[in-house]
Amino acid sequence: MNRSELVTAVAQRAGLTQSDADSLLSAFGDVLVEAVAQGETVKLPGLLTVERVERAARTGRNPRTGETMEIAASFGAKLTAGSKLKAAANGS
Structure with missing residues (x-):
């Protein structure tokens, strides 16, 4: 849709x-x-929850050269399905 x-x-x-x-x-x-x-969590009961999560700094690897590199800390969004959404996905 x-x-x-x-x-x-x-x-x-x-x-x-x-x-x-x-x-x-x-x-x-x-x-x-x-x-x-x-940084607020948004909850729609039974449907979904959206929250901001922190990603720690880490060491990564450039896939082309194999060289290690530092990846800075950042934020991301996490979506969690609620019970009604899960039930709908399962055909219930």
Whole structure:
């Protein structure tokens, strides 16, 4: 499902216009990105949890030359599926 299909589905399910549904998804994405950037965990019970995780600095290897290199510490996003999402994926 791509974004336009998702907008259409949300608009039909919620009784919104497609423009309103698109605005809703844009706002949700903006809020999610801002919250994770600030280190907050976003929980949608039964659906998913999104949190910022820290990656420690480490030593890596350049696959082309075999030379070792230092990889700086960074942050990433971790998405965890909730119970309803897991059940849907399992066909339940």
